[in-house]
Amino acid sequence: VYDRPDLERNLITLTCMATGFYPRAVDMTWVRDGKTQMHNAHTDGILPNEDETYQIRKTIEINPEDKRNYTCWVDHSSLEKQLSVTWAPSSGFKVGIIVAVGVLVLILILVLTAIGFV
Template sequence: DDRTTAAFWKNSFHGEDFGSFDREQGLFTAVAEKAQIREKVCNIHKSWGNYIKDYLEKECIEWLKKHILYGKEILEQKVAPEVRVYNRPGSERNSVALTCMATGFYPRTIDMTWVRDGETQMDDAHTDGILPNEDETYQMRKTIEIDLEDKHSYTCW
């Protein structure tokens, strides 16, 4: 938001950290034992370190800014959630679980609350948090359990 930029170079191999580049010193540092040969080769050739440092401080930042500009429309889009409420038997004998599900929203930020009788917010709801959908939107469920004899009105907001 404040337009601050920074770049780093970090490698992984088969899901494990391999090595990283220290911009201040201009050196490659091996993290994995298998990366020690690369560390020696890269650090012998100071021109490699100078090239990577220059790339990270200039070209990488320029490309980052271009990609943000190209994706600005997508990054700033807002998609309202589709919301459904459903019930199922509760964990207790005379209870029902009410679940509110919001899906297809973007960006990730959402506030979901159960409200009783239009006033009281239900703080004892269970949620698994905000989860991603395959289409790069998000979903969230919030469930409360109430007694079958409860005559209050419940709303998902």
């Protein structure tokens, strides 16, 4: 399960992907708050892999302000029980810190270069 922001439309696309399964039959469902099945999910269907296994992806779009829990349920004959993976929103805070530290290091290098220490 992963997310991708769509900045143009101010949405987040959530993707659930299962790959490497055989036989072909699989059931994949997006669920909100543990009970509401999301019937608006998009999929290109079950597709073949080169190694004679299969893959499937299902996506849904949500509002970035949506704080509900989204879980992808996968049921396949190779699993002992249904697989459940809950989406956890990406933390923009961590990315911001990394970018800020990188910019500060770059500025420090430029300043040291300008005054002749590097």
